[in-house]
Amino acid sequence: MKKKVGFKTLGCRLNQFETDALASRFAGLGYDVVEDSDDTDVFVVNTCTVTNQSDQKSRYVVNNALNNGHSGMLIITGCMANHHKEKLEQRYPNAYVVGNEQKSAIPQLVEAHFNKEIIPANQNQGGVFSYAPAAETFHTRSMIKIQDGCDNYCTFCIIPKVRGRAVSRPVSEILENIRQVVGFGYKEVVITGVNISRYKHGETNFSGLIRQIVDLDLDFRLRISSIEPDSFDDDFFELLKHPKITPHLHLCLQSASESVLLKMRRMYTYKLYKKTVERLRAIDPLFNVTTDIIVGFPEESEADFQRSLDSIKELQFGHVHTFKYSKREDTRAARMSNVVAEKEKTRRSELLRQEAYQAKLDYRKQFIGKQQEVLIDTIKGDFSKGYGEYYIPVKALSKLEKNKLYNMLIVAIELNGDEPCLIGEIKH
Template sequence: MKKVAFKTLGCRLNQYETDALASQFQTKGYHLVPFDESADVYVINSCTVTHQSDHKSRNFINQANKRNADSVLVVTGCMANNAKEELENREEINYVVENDQKTSVYSLVEAHFEGEIIHPSKLNADLFSYGSTEKGFHTRSMIKIQDGCDNFCTFCIIPSVRGRATSRPVEDILSNIKEVIAQGAKEIVITGVNIGRYDFEDYKFDDLIEKILNLDGDFRLRISSIEPDGFGDKFLGLLSHPKMTPHLHLCLQSGSESVLLQMRRMYTAKRFKEIVDKVRGYRPDFNITTDIIIGFPNESDDDFSATCSAIKEMNFGHVHTFKYSIRKGTRAERMPDQIDERIKTKRSEILRNLSEATKLEYRKSFVGKEQTVLVEKCNDEIGKGYGEHYIPVEFTGKNIRKNTFYKVKITSLEDGNEPVLKGEL
């Protein structure tokens, strides 16, 4: 039995695509092993959003090459699009597969072992035929509904490496979800590059979500990262549906109106706050998490202060902070007044401390309340998973089973690197 190992960097869309590829390899008889073990095949699903992402991808390429000189090394994902020529010139990499051909990684590897060398450009281009994620790395079942983006924010390289926005047919999505529910999936996570802009025939994003929520089965629905401009009143109304989880990752990027304008974001800070207020109007404890870019060109002290104030005011459950990273070919690359790295580092530390304090206060508010936890790891008497608000929970009980919902009374908060809610049945 051949062994395959995966390493995934970046977004949940990459995580979904890796899950699907891992499931396909295992279904075909491969044994899945950790990335730090010897394997016949290494697949790196890369990210290129920042310089740090590129650096991590290169490190994992080096690690894979050192482990087994006779193995097949495949590099796919966004860095494969953005730095294709550089990667193809590295002798240790057997195949560089762009995002459009990622679904055919298994076919490429099998052909290789049968003595047929195929150039990845000859593979079928298909963004959606990934199949089941039943044997992937996550208990939650991610479903891809869309790929690509047409927004062209001034800092972002994603339209170049993922292409223009493309939506998956409605019936394909519904069939995929029915399939994973039949296989036992309890949580469905909708993913894509810009899911709020889903548009297939007469169906918009909120129409699709309504259809999913009306499917039969014992499952809950979670929305992954979404842009504020993807919101409408109909979608806001769906947030109160009993199958919808009270958590959204809503991308702010900056609390400064002038910075958002320079970023070419499709909303204002004022509009973002209005959306948050409306969401919390449905449920005051609704968990809203976000992304913040620090040190965008020409970001002043006042701009940074506006971002800090927004984090305090909107009580985010978690904030992903990123230093602005120049990406070649973007408008922001050509902007004057690039921010010194020392200033970025200082602001990052301030924002991280503020974000951690906000997260801690938000999670403390759940002590004494109840969470519906989907168990991801367990033994007979300890279960670990996530509640409906997407907060990690560890609880005690009897005969706890994986991939099962449990009503858990939260008794305390364990403050560590990642604050965890503690509870009991």
Template sequence: MKKIGFQTLGCRLNQYETDSLVTSFTKAGYDVVPFEEEADAYIINTCTVTNKSDRKSRNTVNKAKNRTENPVVVVTGCYVDSDREALEAAEGITYVVDNDRKSEIFSIVDAHFKGEFIQPTNLVGDRFAYNTAVDGFHTRGMIKIQDGCDNFCTFCIIPHVRGRAVSRPVDKILDNVKKAVAQGFKEVVITGVNISRYNYEGVSFEDLIEQILNLDLDFRLRISSMEPEMIGDKFYKLLNHPKMTPHLHLCLQSGSEKTLLKMRRQYTYQQYKDIVTKVRSTNDNFHITTDLIVGFPGESDEDFNETISAIREIGFGHVHTFPYSRRKNTRADRMIDQIPESVKKDRAEQIRNASEECKRIYGQSLIGQTERVLIEKVIDGMAQGYGQHYVPIQFPWDGSNNEFVNVNILGLSEGDDPHLIGATC
């Protein structure tokens, strides 16, 4: 039995694609082991969204090459599409597989162990040819509905490495959801690169969500990271559906109107606030989380302070903070008013402090309420999982994982990364 180790960097879409590959290897009898252990093959699903992501990708590849003697090393993901030539020229890498052909990695590795070498570029690419992820690393079933992006924000490399936007057929998505629930997943997560722009033969994003919610199956639906655009009145109504979780990760990137314009975002800060107001009209405690970039070229102290004010005005429950990272082939890389790294670092720290303050305020707002928790793991009699508002919760439990349990929220832990503390009802 050959051993396969996986390491995934970056977004939920990468996580979904890795989970699908894990399922293919497991079904074929391979032994999937932790990446830190010795294995016959290592598959690294890389990210290139920032310079830091590039470094992590390179370091992870080097670890795989040196972990055991002559392993099969497969490098895939966005870093491949960003720096393919360097990876193909590097020693110790067996296969370099782009995003379009990532779904073929099982066939490539399986053939290799049977004595056949398949050149990845000779294969036909298909960004949706993934099996339903059953044996992956997550208790929530992720469903890919879309890939690529046409927005070309001035800071973003993703359209260059993931390609133009393409939507998955509706029937394939619905079938994927049915299979995921049949395999025991109790929560389904919709993922993609720019999911709010989903459109397949006239079926919009909100039309698709409506069809998923109307499936006669027992599950709850969570929407992964999305852009605050192409959101219609139907979507706000769908947020009241009993299967829909009251949490959205709406990417803001900046609270400054001037900076948003330079980023070439598809909305203003005022429009973003209007969306949040409509979302929270469905549920006062609706959980909004976001991404913010600090130190974008030309960001003044005033622009930055507007972003700090936005964190408190919106009341985000969590903020992913990214110091601006220059990416080749993007417009922002050619802007002349680049911000010093020391300023970016200081501003990122201020954002994190403001975010932690808001996170604690939001967590405290849930004390005294009941959360329906999906248990992800149980360690020494303590269950860990997420309620419908997507806040981590711990409580005493002598049962198993992957169960829904109603939990009374009693308090909030101390420390920099607080979690809710509860007890079963």
């Protein structure tokens, strides 16, 4: 009888990539792979620790599995495993706590466990790029890891501590990875990492890498995931005109206040950020710019917050991830004074969310009457859903084929909570 392995992934696309690669490896070893802990022989929780809330969510997933009777092998991995390894080992003595450096070796650890060749998790040979291309994943898109770690040391961020210094993957491995996943049948490739715009391997920088990717004689579209706005060059803006590259960037802002950006130790100014968005919209007036904004950073004044609020309308963001500042030990911001009260952070967060929702709705309404090439990833009942090239959800009121691109005319918008969805009709 086949053994069953379950996964729960929290946090960023990099975690999603690593989970997909692990899941595909387990499938190749003959395991049934699922996205929960029910009746599983192995349950892998790929954690996030970017905020206190992320820690809480990660602990909740582990506790919920144990409270629901999970008695199989429990593996806690990801950034929380790096950040709180000793605490997790004390709290969950029967779990394996596996850091990011050994995460890729989890299948070997599990096989050793069931073969009664128990070895400590930290003795497994892993590596941040030791992931085989995923033939079977939980997603329609195939994520490609090009980089890991970060050297920026923003004052609020714990990621350099849990992911380490910036390292880049060899170009040849990335290109071969893409050839393989396109060969598996994936229509969309997503470039991911911790700080991908700082990619540098040998003489090849980020723009040089993207140029080699789009020059591959393969049929796929390329999506670039979360990226910092501090290292774009003219070559990159020119590359964004390439038909393979989707017109969407998640461009991290964090604050529109110059003084707050300085205290955060961000590597750009709001003036530079605004100019970057203007150059993107010069390429395509509908270019989808999504972002992250932190509210309630230490010493953030009402005027500072207002600048962030105003930026949403000024820059016409397609989506904004709103975060209340979360104090992280071992960061510079944790030692800052003039802390914003939690109640005030909540008030500012709600105001920003309201402004962001209206901007999202206004942005998406512009697509009514226009065409989108939609990659279907969900089929439920009598409708199908997917994402167009601008990374906006599109719903078709018919059963379509998963992992297939359809040319659709956008005819309406459906208001559904915080996520207004476009309604499309297939163009024949």
